[in-house]
Amino acid sequence: MYEKIFNKYSPEKENLIYILHDIQDANPQNFISEDAVQKVSEYLKISISHIYGVLTFYSMYSTKPRGKNVIRLCEAPPCFLKGSERILKNLCKILNVKVGGTTSDGLFTVELCACLGICGNAPVMMINEDVYGDLTDEKVEKIITEIKGRA
Numbered sequence: 548m549y550e551k552i553f554n555k556y557s558p559e560k561e562n563l564i565y566i567l568h569d570i571q572d573a574n575p576q577n578f579i580s581e582d583a584v585q586k587v588s589e590y591l592k593i594s595i596s597h598i599y600g601v602l603t604f605y606s607m608y609s610t611k612p613r614g615k616n617v618i619r620l621c622e623a624p625p626c627f628l629k630g631s632e633r634i635l636k637n638l639c640k641i642l643n644v645k646v647g648g649t650t651s652d653g654l655f656t657v658e659l660c661a662c663l664g665i666c667g668n669a670p671v672m673m674i675n676e677d678v679y680g681d682l683t684d685e686k687v688e689k690i691i692t693e694i695k696g697r698a
């Protein structure tokens with residue numbers, strides 16, 4: 548898997564975030580393993596600590612296994628004022644997980660994130676690459692049901 552991804556990018560430091568992104572996407576558990584960090588370090592000839600620095604700086608990366616669908620609910624003030632806390636509580640209830648946790652079927656991980664840039668549609672969440680705004684409890688339940696139906 549690594550070779551296929553490395554073949555897409557020349558071994559330059561500037562490609563680090565793209566390579567990490569592709570590696571995470573290719574992992575069914577949505578995270579970047581120690582082994583992956585080692586391989587990237589060798590390929591780009593940069594230190595492991597530098598890579599971990601990048602991994603911890605960007606919240607989109609994870610070094611722990613996650614669900615197939617990563618739900619990131621915005622917790623910034625505009626979304627908070629529009630009820631994101633209630634949305635989160637209901638979301639965790641219907642999935643039976645805590646924030647940061649993964650459902651027992653491995654389908655969903657729930658995380659919080661900073662502003663997703665569409666505050667006019669608050670409250671907002673992202674599931675993998677898709678953004679959902681103007682959330683209500685009903686809308687969230689419908690989205691979750693649809694994704695479960697596709698699994």
Ligand code: FES
Nearest residue numbers: 621626662663666
């Ligand atoms: S504050 Fe939530 S999307 Fe901007």
